[in-house]
Amino acid sequence: MNFWLVKQEPSAYSWEQFVQDKGTYWNGVRNYQARNNLQAMKKGDLVLFYHSVVGKEIMGIAKVTRESYPDPTAEEGNWVVVDLKPAKAFNKTVTLEEIKNNSKLKDIALIKQSRLSVMPLKATEFKILLQMGDTPYSGV
């Protein structure tokens, strides 16, 4: 299993909306590196949902329910989406500041490549973030 993190501005599509919708297709990615990451996601992979700009915190865990397929909102180009559904909300959201202050997370893509919106996480990073979120998750 692989682990990922996706960013979204809550004013565009929030975690709360995601939970209310019981899932969504992750559309609108228009960056090649982010697209490649979407294409590498496998069904069952776990994805952390981060609120950028407003909040700047990880809200919870999502799960990949369908692997990449063409983005129906793309008018041109080879863009893809995956289907995600909420798996578990963090008991305690994890802020960017906390992540920056954790020396074990200094190499996390969220900090190193602040503009990337879909990024891989190492298993160790994922586990640390779950601990920081006070959120045990079976099967990890």
Added chain:
DNA sequence: GCCAACGTTGGC
């Protein structure tokens, strides 16, 4: 193919 100009993202 290089690189300057420009646009976008996102933290501060």
Added chain:
DNA sequence: GCCAACGTTGGC
């Protein structure tokens, strides 16, 4: 609101 980082575009 500013600006750094970085991706994209277009002239040469």
